[in-house]
Amino acid sequence: MSVLAVGLSHRSAELSTLERAAVPAHEVVKVLHELQQAEHVSEAMLVSTCNRIEVYSVVETFHGGLNDISDVLARQAGMEPADLYDSLYVHYAGAAIEHIFSVASGLDSMVVGETQILGQVRSAYATAREAGTVGRTLHELVQTTLRVGKRVHSETGLDALGASVVSEALAAAGEIEGKHALIVGAGSMGALTASQLRKGGIGEITVANRTEANAQRLAASVTEAGIQARSVPLADVARAVELADVVICCTGAQDAVFTPEHVTPRDGRALVVCDLGLPRDVDAAVGELASVTVVDLETIQRRMREAGTPTTEKQTAKATGIVLDEVRDYLAGQRSAEVTPTVTALRRRAAEVVDAELLRLDNRLPDLDSGVREEVGRTVRRVVDKLLHAPTVRVKQLAAETADTDYANALRELFCLDPQAPAAVARPTAQQPPGKNQ
Numbered sequence: 516m517s518v519l520a521v522g523l524s525h526r527s528a529e530l531s532t533l534e535r536a537a538v539p540a541h542e543v544v545k546v547l548h549e550l551q552q553a554e555h556v557s558e559a560m561l562v563s564t565c566n567r568i569e570v571y572s573v574v575e576t577f578h579g580g581l582n583d584i585s586d587v588l589a590r591q592a593g594m595e596p597a598d599l600y601d602s603l604y605v606h607y608a609g610a611a612i613e614h615i616f617s618v619a620s621g622l623d624s625m626v627v628g629e630t631q632i633l634g635q636v637r638s639a640y641a642t643a644r645e646a647g648t649v650g651r652t653l654h655e656l657v658q659t660t661l662r663v664g665k666r667v668h669s670e671t672g673l674d675a676l677g678a679s680v681v682s683e684a685l686a687a688a689g690e691i692e693g694k695h696a697l698i699v700g701a702g703s704m705g706a707l708t709a710s711q712l713r714k715g716g717i718g719e720i721t722v723a724n725r726t727e728a729n730a731q732r733l734a735a736s737v738t739e740a741g742i743q744a745r746s747v748p749l750a751d752v753a754r755a756v757e758l759a760d761v762v763i764c765c766t767g768a769q770d771a772v773f774t775p776e777h778v779t780p781r782d783g784r785a786l787v788v789c790d791l792g793l794p795r796d797v798d799a800a801v802g803e804l805a806s807v808t809v810v811d812l813e814t815i816q817r818r819m820r821e822a823g824t825p826t827t828e829k830q831t832a833k834a835t836g837i838v839l840d841e842v843r844d845y846l847a848g849q850r851s852a853e854v855t856p857t858v859t860a861l862r863r864r865a866a867e868v869v870d871a872e873l874l875r876l877d878n879r880l881p882d883l884d885s886g887v888r889e890e891v892g893r894t895v896r897r898v899v900d901k902l903l904h905a906p907t908v909r910v911k912q913l914a915a916e917t918a919d920t921d922y923a924n925a926l927r928e929l930f931c932l933d934p935q936a937p938a939a940v941a942r943p944t945a946q947q948p949p950g951k952n953q
Contacts, residue, residue, distance in 0.1 A: 522569030528602035555579030619664030692716035764796035
């Protein structure tokens with residue numbers, strides 16, 4: 516069983532393809548169950564953000580797992596798998612570990628160093644665990660991933676330089692200090708938008724959302740932070756736009772929620788509309804209106820390509836070094852862990868042999884003094900333990916250091932161990948996170 520990462524992002528796919536492949540929040544659990552029920556997939560986690568859709572899975576075979584996952588992603592996008600292949604990237608085993616560490620560290624983000632992705636990975640894990648599609652392997656991998664992401668941000672200063680997609684969108688929108696902003700969408704992206712607006716010196720915020728209670732909650736938190744804020748129903752967006760200088764749409768809806776009908780004549784007063792939705796929240800026709808500028812994910816991508824990030828080269832190099840060190844340590848730990856059940860099975864087999872021989876001794880010498888019998892037993896066990904100690908410690912070290920030799924199989928062959936014995940030792944207990952492989 517190995518880890519397989521399959522996905523598409525702003526680096527590999529056109530925005531139109533990302534829009535089609537995007538998984539709405541209310542469909543994530545359904546997609547997770549489809550993945551886990553596939554023939555070659557035993558665990559699955561889905562990371563779906565404004566610029567990436569990635570599946571992290573534990574698979575029995577590479578090609579079988581890739582076909583299963585590609586089929587699910589293509590079906591979700593309403594495409595044929597062959598049409599989606601050119602937009603996919605695939606990472607397997609060690610490369611998959613390096614990829615998820617890099618993603619969580621912000622090294623693979625549209626804006627290098629942004630920290631929002633770390634929370635998105637954590638949220639994806641929580642959803643998958645709640646859905647029962649995470650088992651021991653992904654559980655351990657994600658816990659390590661979150662630690663690595665935190666380490667990179669704390670030790671490199673990369674997060675101080677790397678803004679979020681939201682902050683880049685607002686930067687493209689121009690000066691916002693003292694102005695009025697309308698946020699359409701009160702989810703996690705809406706909350707992040709409010710935070711970035713506050714840092715930018717926004718004067719007032721209006722929040723609109725399909726569920727009005729969520730809009731009220733976000734507006735209340737903004738007010739507590741010292742910014743004047745109010746909430747309105749989604750049906751009142753057009754009226755709220757009349758007062759706004761900048762509109763940020765981030766609903767996660769499948770269809771456009773902001774259309775030309777929401778924009779009344781503004782007498783030449785400029786309006787900037789930031790579309791952070793995937794699929795798009797803003798109808799393309801909005802950008803054709805007089806005095807209206809639309810900033811979308813493509814705009815942000817273009818800005819990043821044109822501006823470059825030379826000031827982050829030192830921090831990026833340090834972050835990459837940390838990721839590679841952590842990948843090496845993780846893989847070494849995994850190789851050592853893989854041989855541990857066999858070592859445990861060997862010690863169990865040795866204990867069974869000792870018990871059998873001591874039983875034979877009892878049968879041959881039934882009148883042997885009990886004190887002598889106990890001392891003989893202790894002596895035999897000490898001898899066996901000492902004989903096994905050095906080779907079992909060394910085999911774990913060798914397994915951690917090299918990936919070219921199957922030391923677990925070598926032990927099974929040398930000591931004639933039942934091939935099923937290590938599997939029985941390694942079988943997950945009830946305390947492990949739920950997953951199909953249990």
